[in-house]
Amino acid sequence: MAVEIMKEKYRSQVREVVLGATKDEGGTRSTTIKVGGESTLPFLHFEGAVPNRPVVAMEVWDVFPEEWPQNLKDAFGDVLNDPAAWAKKCVDEFGADLIALRFKGADPDVNDASAEDCIAVLKNVLEAVGVPLIVYGCGKLEKDNAIIGPIGEAAEGENLLLGVAEQENYKSVASAAMAYKHSVIAQSPIDINIAKQLNILISEMSTPLLDRIVIDPTIAALGYGIEYSYSIMERARFGALNGDRMLGMPMIGNVGHEVWSKKETFIPVDEEPGWGDQAERSLAWESVTAMALLQAGMNILVMRHPQAVKLIKQNIDELMQDNSY
Amino acid sequence: MGLSGLEIFKQLPKTNCKECGYPTCLAFAMALANGKASLDACPDVTEEAKEALSSASAPPIKMVKVGTGDRVIEMGDETEIFRHDKRFNHPTAVTVEVKDTDDLEARLAVINDLIFERVGQEYTVDMIALVNASGDAGKFKAAAETVKEKTEKNVVLVSEDAGAMEVALDVLADRKPLVYAANKDNFEKMTELAKSKECPLVVKGDDLNSLAELVDKIVALGYKELVLDPGSRETSKVLADLTQIRRLAVRKKFRTFGYQTIAFTSKDDPQEDLMQAGVYLSKYASIVVLKTDKKEHLLPLFSWRANLFTDPQKPAQVQPGLHPIGDADENSPVYCTTNFSLSFYLVEGEVSSTRIPSYILSVDTKGTSVLTAYADNRYTAESIAAAIKSTGLEDKVKNKNIVIPGLVAVLKGALEDESGWDVTVGPREASGITKFAKEKFA
Ligand code: SF4
Numbered sequence: 070m071a072v073e074i075m076k077e078k079y080r081s082q083v084r085e086v087v088l089g090a091t092k093d094e095g096g097t098r099s100t101t102i103k104v105g106g107e108s109t110l111p112f113l114h115f116e117g118a119v120p121n122r123p124v125v126a127m128e129v130w131d132v133f134p135e136e137w138p139q140n141l142k143d144a145f146g147d148v149l150n151d152p153a154a155w156a157k158k159c160v161d162e163f164g165a166d167l168i169a170l171r172f173k174g175a176d177p178d179v180n181d182a183s184a185e186d187c188i189a190v191l192k193n194v195l196e197a198v199g200v201p202l203i204v205y206g207c208g209k210l211e212k213d214n215a216i217i218g219p220i221g222e223a224a225e226g227e228n229l230l231l232g233v234a235e236q237e238n239y240k241s242v243a244s245a246a247m248a249y250k251h252s253v254i255a256q257s258p259i260d261i262n263i264a265k266q267l268n269i270l271i272s273e274m275s276t277p278l279l280d281r282i283v284i285d286p287t288i289a290a291l292g293y294g295i296e297y298s299y300s301i302m303e304r305a306r307f308g309a310l311n312g313d314r315m316l317g318m319p320m321i322g323n324v325g326h327e328v329w330s331k332k333e334t335f336i337p338v339d340e341e342p343g344w345g346d347q348a349e350r351s352l353a354w355e356s357v358t359a360m361a362l363l364q365a366g367m368n369i370l371v372m373r374h375p376q377a378v379k380l381i382k383q384n385i386d387e388l389m390q391d392n393s394y
Numbered sequence: 395m396g397l398s399g400l401e402i403f404k405q406l407p408k409t410n411c412k413e414c415g416y417p418t419c420l421a422f423a424m425a426l427a428n429g430k431a432s433l434d435a436c437p438d439v440t441e442e443a444k445e446a447l448s449s450a451s452a453p454p455i456k457m458v459k460v461g462t463g464d465r466v467i468e469m470g471d472e473t474e475i476f477r478h479d480k481r482f483n484h485p486t487a488v489t490v491e492v493k494d495t496d497d498l499e500a501r502l503a504v505i506n507d508l509i510f511e512r513v514g515q516e517y518t519v520d521m522i523a524l525v526n527a528s529g530d531a532g533k534f535k536a537a538a539e540t541v542k543e544k545t546e547k548n549v550v551l552v553s554e555d556a557g558a559m560e561v562a563l564d565v566l567a568d569r570k571p572l573v574y575a576a577n578k579d580n581f582e583k584m585t586e587l588a589k590s591k592e593c594p595l596v597v598k599g600d601d602l603n604s605l606a607e608l609v610d611k612i613v614a615l616g617y618k619e620l621v622l623d624p625g626s627r628e629t630s631k632v633l634a635d636l637t638q639i640r641r642l643a644v645r646k647k648f649r650t651f652g653y654q655t656i657a658f659t660s661k662d663d664p665q666e667d668l669m670q671a672g673v674y675l676s677k678y679a680s681i682v683v684l685k686t687d688k689k690e691h692l693l694p695l696f697s698w699r700a701n702l703f704t705d706p707q708k709p710a711q712v713q714p715g716l717h718p719i720g721d722a723d724e725n726s727p728v729y730c731t732t733n734f735s736l737s738f739y740l741v742e743g744e745v746s747s748t749r750i751p752s753y754i755l756s757v758d759t760k761g762t763s764v765l766t767a768y769a770d771n772r773y774t775a776e777s778i779a780a781a782i783k784s785t786g787l788e789d790k791v792k793n794k795n796i797v798i799p800g801l802v803a804v805l806k807g808a809l810e811d812e813s814g815w816d817v818t819v820g821p822r823e824a825s826g827i828t829k830f831a832k833e834k835f836a
Contacts, residue, residue, distance in 0.1 A: 072602045072651075075641045115634050136747075178829065208825075291694060292512065293739040296701040300478040307476075332746040333512075333693070343510050345689030353668060357694040360669050361702075364676040376665070384629070384669045392634035394602070 074394045076116035079310035082108035083368075084317050085121065086283055088167065088230050088252060089201025095226035095250065099199030102167060104283070104368040105319030110306065111366050112388040122389050123363055125378050126203050126371045127165035128325050129156045131182065131190045132174040137373075138335040140348040144375050152190050153197035160198045163375040164382060169203040170194055175216055176207035184219035191224060203230040203254075203321075203371065214241040221245030228252060230321075230369075233285060236267050243271050243278065252281035254321055259287045259297050261305055265315040272315075279314075283369065288322040290331050291358040298322075302365035322362050325373030328355045356380040363388070397447070399427040405443035406436065413437050429454045429473050429644075454644045455652050458594045458619055460487070460521065460572045461548040467520055469621075469680040470654035475644060481705040486675045487520040488695060489550060489683045491658075493527035494537035501687070502544040510693050517696040519547065523574070523683045524562075526553035531561050538562040542569070550574050550656075550683065554598075556583035567591040572681075574598070574656070575623060578608055585615050594619040596656055601625060602635060606650045613650075620653045621681065627660040629670055636678040654680035664691050675699055711761035712738045716785040720751035724790065727752045727835045729797045729820065729827070730778055732759040732767050737824075744827035750835050753791065757781045764799050775808035782813050800826075 085106035090096025102124055109117025129152050134142065148154040152170070159165040172187045174180040195202065204220060206213030218241060221231060232254040234242040239255070246253045255271060257264035264284055272279045286305060288298040302320060309317035328334060334351035336344065344350055355377040359370045363384065372378050403423035414435040416422035425431035426447070433439060433447055457471035467487050474480050492501050502522070510517040524541055526534040534553055541549060542565055549571040553559050559573060575598035576584035588595035597612060597620050599605025605624050612620065624635035636655055642648040657679035661667040664686035671684040672695060686692065714733040718726075719742065731741045733756040745752050757777055759767035767773035782788065782796070794815045798805060800822035809817050821830050 072606045072638075072642070072648075073646075074602075074638060075646060112630060112633055113637060114630070115638075289736070289739075292697040292701065293743060294701075294736040295698075296477070296704055296706070297736065299702070300476075300706055303476055304478055330747055331743050333697075336746075343689060344512075344693055345691070347690075349665075349688070350690035350693060353665065353691055353694045356665070356669060357672050357698055360672045361676060361698055364673065380665055380669055383666065384673070387629035387670075388633065388673070390628065390630040392630045394634075394638075 074115065077109070079108055079117065081310055081312040081314075081317060082106060082118075083306070083309050083319060084280055086252060086281060086319050088203075088228060090226055090228040090250070094228070096228055097195060098201055098227065100201075101228070102201050108310065110310070111364055112392070114391050115393045119389065121368075123368050123370065123385050124166035125164075125382055125385075126167045126169040126369060127159040127163060127375075127378060128169045128171055128371060128373050129159065129194065130171050130173045131187065132180060134173075137329060138347075138351060140351060141329060141334075141374055153193040156194045157197045159375075160200055163378055165200065165378065167200045167203060167369075168194060168198055169205060169371045171205040172207055172216065174207070175212055176209055177212060179207070181212075184216040187216055187220055188223040191220060195224065195227065201228065201230070203232065203369075205232040210238050214238070217241050217245050221249040221251055224251070225249040228281075230254060230283060232256070234267065234271060236263050236270070239267060239271055240274070243274050246281060247275045247278060252283065253278065254285050255282050255318070256285040256287060259289075259301050261301055261308070261316070264305060265313070268315045268318065282318045283321045284316075284318045285321050285323065288324065288327060288358075288362060288367075290324075290327040291354055291361065292333065293327070293331060295358060295361055299361060299365045302362070302367065306366040319368035320366060321369040321371065322359075322367050323371050324355060324359050324362065325371060328358050329373055352377045352380075356384075360384055397427065399424040402426050402447055405439070405447055407438040407440075409438065411438070429647075452652070454647055455640075455654060456618065456620075457484075458621060458654055460550075460570060460594055462568070462570050465546065465548055466570075467548055472640070472654075472678075472680075473644060475640060477702065478706050481707070482703050484680065485699050485703040486679055487548075487681045488671075488675075488692070488699065489521040489523050489681055490519050490687050491523045491525055491552075491683050491685050493525045494530075494533045495527045498537055498540045499544055502541065505547065505687055506545050508687065508689060508692060510689065510696055512693065512697060512700075515700060517700070519687075519692070521548040521550055521572075521681070523550040523552050526551075526555065526558050526562075529555070529558075531555065531558035534558045535561040535565060538565040542566055548572075550596075550681070554580060556580045556587065559584065560587055563587055563591055563593065567593065570594075572596060572621060572656075576608065576612060578604065581608060581612055582615070585612050585617050588619070589615075589617045592619075594621055596621045596623050597653075598623040599625050602638060609650045609653070622651065622653050622655045623657075624655075627658065629673055632657055633673060633677050636674065640678040656681040656683065659684045661685070664688060667691070668695060671695055672698060676702065711735060712756055714756050714758035714781070716787060716790070717742070717754045717756060718751070719745050719754060720749070722751040722753050724792045726750070726791060727797060727831070728755055728787065728791060728795065729753070730755045730757065730781075731799060732757055732762065732764055732773055734759060734761050734763045734767075737763050740824035741827065744824045745831070748828055748831040748835070750831055752831075752835075753787070755781055755785065755787065755796070764801050768802050768805075773802065775805050775812040778805070778809055779813035782815065797830075
């Protein structure tokens with residue numbers, strides 16, 4: 070007896086968003102990246118198209134990442150003081166699909182780096198690598214609002230993915246994206262209605278931006294509430310496939326940022342003998358967090374440890390293999 | 395194929411007597427059709443109707459048990475595709491593979507010792523899968539004897555050679571192991587073995603079609619304690635097959651696939667092994683068999699399982715009370731938060747990053763966040779003061795100073811009056827704790 074394979078027919082698909090711009094398109098990137106576009110749930114090739122594979126961005130900071138655990142720092146050798154060399158190593162050696170540049174040093178409590186300082190770093194990194202860039206501020210709203218405009222202007226036409234627009238604070242990022250041809254990360258606090266509302270607000274500023282939004286649903290690390298993110302993402306994706314235009318954007322998750330502050334990544338084995346080797350455990354914590362989010366529909370994973378990146382890229386390779394009946 | 399609510403309704407007594415707990419026979423029929431009720435709840439249903447309805451009233455995925463007594467593991471009995479619709483019922487059984495060619499005593503000692511504790515929960519490996527890698531029936535039997543003697547864990551016996559299975563099963567039958575596997579060549583003998591020892595049996599196909607054929611043949615032989623293996627081993631194919639089996643069972647009530655599933659990883663590298671196991675655990679395998687027995691690999695897998703199988707409708711709670719972080723002592727700072735797990739874990743993560751031994755006092759707010767609990771009068775000067783008393787905090791620390799979240803700074807005065815403690819207003823967000831602690835306590 071032949072089994073009747075069950076294929077869902079969805080009404081819609083996820084929007085396709087292009088990151089980066091080549092010379093012809095007004096930027097300087099050697100390649101661009103497409104994300105989204107799928108017309109089924111994660112990796113169900115048997116019933117729909119998954120035209121673009123999920124991608125991995127590796128994090129690069131403008132300052133030395135003092136707070137990272139030693140085994141994470143060791144994985145990079147001596148490049149952590151030089152953002153351009155760091156970015157290059159991520160792309161050339163570790164296979165990063167794109168670079169997520171985080172301006173930690175702009176934090177008034179760190180170096181209070183100015184917009185000009187940030188722009189200098191950005192230019193070096195743009196020069197060092199040909200892949201598209203994601204740009205994050207320092208996380209302090211006031212400062213980020215002050216630097217995002219100049220940064221956007223300095224990289225006009227590059228189609229950076231600019232972070233982050235939030236419900237109460239989206240205008241400066243959206244304006245910079247609008248004026249200088251970049252894309253936007255729209256971040257909502259594990260809340261599907263706010264995610265929609267924010268996309269509506271941004272599109273009211275500029276309708277064409279709708280095709281340049283990536284949703285950050287806010288993800289939690291494995292063991293720290295990841296199931297909330299998982300279910301919000303599954304619901305958002307289901308909504309997108311069923312025709313909700315304001316949820317139909319690709320999704321991004323700040324995996325490394327969430328994972329590497331958790332104690333599972335730094336507590337040594339002699340303090341928690343039941344948890345096993347710290348170096349191996351810490352990167353497994355990152356790779357398994359990323360694995361789970363992929364199963365809920367994540368399109369862009371922002372990560373840190375080269376070995377975790379390697380593992381998740383292999384997982385993506387395997388999951389992208391056709392499974393049609 | 396399942397029956398519709400109306401078809402079921404026709405068979406019911408139509409007296410609307412409410413004995414079943416539903417207001418009308420029709421409502422009960424609808425619940426049956428959705429697999430959310432059991433026909434036993436209606437005392438007046440006739441025998442003929444029972445017969446006719448048994449297929450519609452059974453759960454879409456049959457529950458199958460491995461093991462006996464305290465150690466029994468229940469699997470299957472799932473009703474959902476997405477966890478946000480309703481809780482997944484039975485956490486995936488994490489199973490570690492051992493071979494009859496391994497130094498079994500040593501390996502079993504390691505596996506027996508795997509006990510993980512994280513956030514107040516304890517996990518152990520659920521089962522071992524003993525593989526007849528030698529291909530030799532005598533070796534397999536000897537290995538089964540070692541297993542019987544050296545571990546109390548539940549067992550999956552893995553051999554497609556019915557002769558080898560018979561001798562090993564003789565050794566372990568009263569532990570009710572899972573028999574792996576009946577294939578198209580050996581299914582008659584394997585079914586007979588499993589049936590005679592009353593042990594659950596895995597049916598292994600070469601693809602979904604051959605699996606369905608084989609299941610029907612085995613059911614026709616009168617055995618239904620089954621577990622399904624579609625035979626695929628590539629990550630993407632396994633994901634598709636497990637998804638199809640779950641969908642067909644739940645959405646289409648396709649009885650042939652109304653059983654739980656087992657998935658085997660195919661990687662030699664332990665990190666890759668873990669990733670593959672994670673995919674199968676996420677998408678519907680009731681049993682995942684993997685190779686690594688290292689704590690650092692299994693802890694993340696158990697943590698993901700704990701997260702995935704929580705009840706999505708319940709606000710997740712942690713145990714209220716006093717939680718020491720590091721080697722907290724009488725001079726350690728005390729942070730106060732709620733027992734909403736997201737708030738608690740955020741604070742816990744940040745406090746442990748300060749590397750200053752501390753206490754976290756989690757007040758019972760019925761799993762609601764700081765602001766919600768404050769609004770509901772669950773996070774108040776009184777409830778915090780009561781928690782200070784009931785946890786014996788007064789005897790544990792000398793400084794009598796407690797840090798409250800910046801979001802409820804207004805509680806400072808009232809809490810000082812109520813508790814007699816000094817109250818420090820902490821940062822509004824957990825992410826501010828590191829800096830705050832550096833200034834205050836370092
Ligand atoms: S118990 Fe039976 S007869 Fe009574 S209302 Fe329920 S279904 Fe109808």
